[in-house]
Amino acid sequence: MRYVVVGGGVAGVAAAQRLRALAPAARVILIEAEAVPHYLRPGLIEVLAGEKELSEITPYPKSWFEKQGIEYLLGEIAVALEPARQEISLASGKRIPYEKLLLATGAEPLRPEIPGLALPGVFTLRTASDAERIRTWAAGAQRAVVLGGGWLGLEAAHALRRFLPEVVVLDHGPWPLPRQLDETGGTVLAGLLRKKGLEMRPNAEIKAILGKSAVEGVQLLSGEFIPAELVLIAIGVRPRTALAKEAGIAVNSGILVNDFLEASVPGVYAAGDVAEWRGRVYGTVRAAREQALVAAQNMVEPGSARYPGTRPSQRLKVAGIDLLILGETQPKGGPQREVRRQGEGYYVKLVLNDEDRLLGAIVIGGSDLFGRLEELFQSGEPIPPSFLSSD
Amino acid sequence: MQKWECTVCGWIYDPAKGDPSQGIEPGTAFEDLPDDWVCPECGAPKDMFQPL
Ligand SMILES: Cc1cc2nc3c(=O)[nH]c(=O)nc-3n(C[C@H](O)[C@H](O)[C@H](O)COP(=O)(O)OP(=O)(O)OC[C@H]3O[C@@H](n4cnc5c(N)ncnc54)[C@H](O)[C@@H]3O)c2cc1C
Ligand SMILES: [Zn+2]
Numbered sequence: 001m002r003y004v005v006v007g008g009g010v011a012g013v014a015a016a017q018r019l020r021a022l023a024p025a026a027r028v029i030l031i032e033a034e035a036v037p038h039y040l041r042p043g044l045i046e047v048l049a050g051e052k053e054l055s056e057i058t059p060y061p062k063s064w065f066e067k068q069g070i071e072y073l074l075g076e077i078a079v080a081l082e083p084a085r086q087e088i089s090l091a092s093g094k095r096i097p098y099e100k101l102l103l104a105t106g107a108e109p110l111r112p113e114i115p116g117l118a119l120p121g122v123f124t125l126r127t128a129s130d131a132e133r134i135r136t137w138a139a140g141a142q143r144a145v146v147l148g149g150g151w152l153g154l155e156a157a158h159a160l161r162r163f164l165p166e167v168v169v170l171d172h173g174p175w176p177l178p179r180q181l182d183e184t185g186g187t188v189l190a191g192l193l194r195k196k197g198l199e200m201r202p203n204a205e206i207k208a209i210l211g212k213s214a215v216e217g218v219q220l221l222s223g224e225f226i227p228a229e230l231v232l233i234a235i236g237v238r239p240r241t242a243l244a245k246e247a248g249i250a251v252n253s254g255i256l257v258n259d260f261l262e263a264s265v266p267g268v269y270a271a272g273d274v275a276e277w278r279g280r281v282y283g284t285v286r287a288a289r290e291q292a293l294v295a296a297q298n299m300v301e302p303g304s305a306r307y308p309g310t311r312p313s314q315r316l317k318v319a320g321i322d323l324l325i326l327g328e329t330q331p332k333g334g335p336q337r338e339v340r341r342q343g344e345g346y347y348v349k350l351v352l353n354d355e356d357r358l359l360g361a362i363v364i365g366g367s368d369l370f371g372r373l374e375e376l377f378q379s380g381e382p383i384p385p386s387f388l389s390s391d
Numbered sequence: 392m393q394k395w396e397c398t399v400c401g402w403i404y405d406p407a408k409g410d411p412s413q414g415i416e417p418g419t420a421f422e423d424l425p426d427d428w429v430c431p432e433c434g435a436p437k438d439m440f441q442p443l
Contacts, residue, residue, distance in 0.1 A: 043399040059434075059435060060436075285432060289431075
């Protein structure tokens with residue numbers, strides 16, 4: 001048997017390892033476009049901040065893969081897939097035949113449609129070389145603008161702020177993390193981020209990035225000009241589906257997969273940030289790994305494992321601030337009610353049913369409560385009255 | 392029991408909770424995790440953890 005995996009991110013690497021373990025006699029070939037061995041993408045935030053080297057987030061050297069019997073093609077870009085011939089073509093001209101194929105090509109940063117994107121000093125953050133190029137450029141900068149107040153934008157802004165005196169976060173929404181937080185939560189978080197030295201600019205619509213030979217700043221629709229020598233775009237990602245689409249594989253937002261992580265063409269599977277399962281593209285390491293392991297299982301033994309979905313992580317850390325987000329955070333009316341406590345840099349909102357059982361919660365800046373609330377959420381026991389009144 | 396922290400993302404392995412997402416029962420010491428166990432949040436292998 002000959003298994004080929006395209007993409008050596010967390011999904012591709014987990015799948016290759018699992019394929020190797022399940023099918024010791026098979027050939028396992030892992031194709032990765034980047035020239036460096038697999039690293040842990042979440043660690044790029046600390047690489048950007050200058051607190052870690054790439055080697056410190058690289059779990060295994062290239063030789064480790066070879067010792068495992070995984071053929072690791074580094075620096076090789078898959079440019080075409082021909083399902084009828086069961087073959088992948090690489091940019092280098094090589095052709096790689098497969099019997100079972102996993103597409104684990106991940107996602108790439110979105111770019112807004114505005115003028116000035118090609119100016120030197122405009123970046124996105126996805127790869128180790130992105131992180132290194134941003135650091136090099138930032139050495140000559142005073143002020144950075146980060147476009148996007150989502151999780152990655154805030155993390156990146158916080159990392160930049162560790163060595164730049166001024167970092168402005170521009171977001172078109174009214175508060176940060178709008179998908180996770182309600183208005184009060186967003187306001188409390190924005191306050192904490194300001195304390196950490198970030199300039200938070202909500203409700204900002206960007207019109208253009210301006211500069212002559214390099215970035216000089218951004219122009220807002222309101223007419224305001226914000227000077228900056230570095231602009232980092234963090235407005236979201238989109239699944240890298242080109243290879244699949246051109247091969248006639250069904251694609252919506254991501255590559256469409258069934259519960260076995262199989263794509264619309266026999267023998268082809270997808271996992272991770274590139275895959276869309278039941279309408280969902282997760283975009284997390286946890287889901288990428290879980291999907292990859294199920295896909296590998298099915299590649300070896302078709303139909304042997306169903307992907308049950310991945311539970312979203314409840315604890316988030318953003319820019320060093322701990323957040324807990326559980327279940328339903330907006331009461332749906334009826335017998336549901338909410339209890340709030342709020343202080344300086346502190347916000348707790350509990351959504352309860354008529355028996356005081358916890359349906360959901362948002363906690364910011366109160367990590368001492370996290371463990372207890374998670375337990376109560378899982379056990380379904382009523383919240384003790386003392387818990388609701390104590391401070 | 393000793394807790395361990397991931398040096399890459401800060402996730403904490405608490406033996407009292409185990410890691411149900413990878414089939415690890417509550418009460419499993421870090422030392423007893425299988426070699427192919429990794430940090431559920433970032434994918435770091437065991438040797439990238441340190442005791443808390
Ligand atoms: C800075 C940063 C921090 C993050 N932090 C977290 C976090 O703390 N927690 C979390 O859950 N998620 C985090 N994420 C998201 C997380 O990294 C992704 O969900 C995860 O990497 C998805 O894994 P993947 O293997 O599907 O895709 P990717 O990691 O994107 O890997 C895909 C790989 O495929 C390769 N590839 C693509 N096309 C081709 C081709 N044609 N030929 C050959 N190779 C190709 C790419 O080079 C890439 O290495 C973070 C993301 C970033 C950018
Ligand atoms: Zn980790």
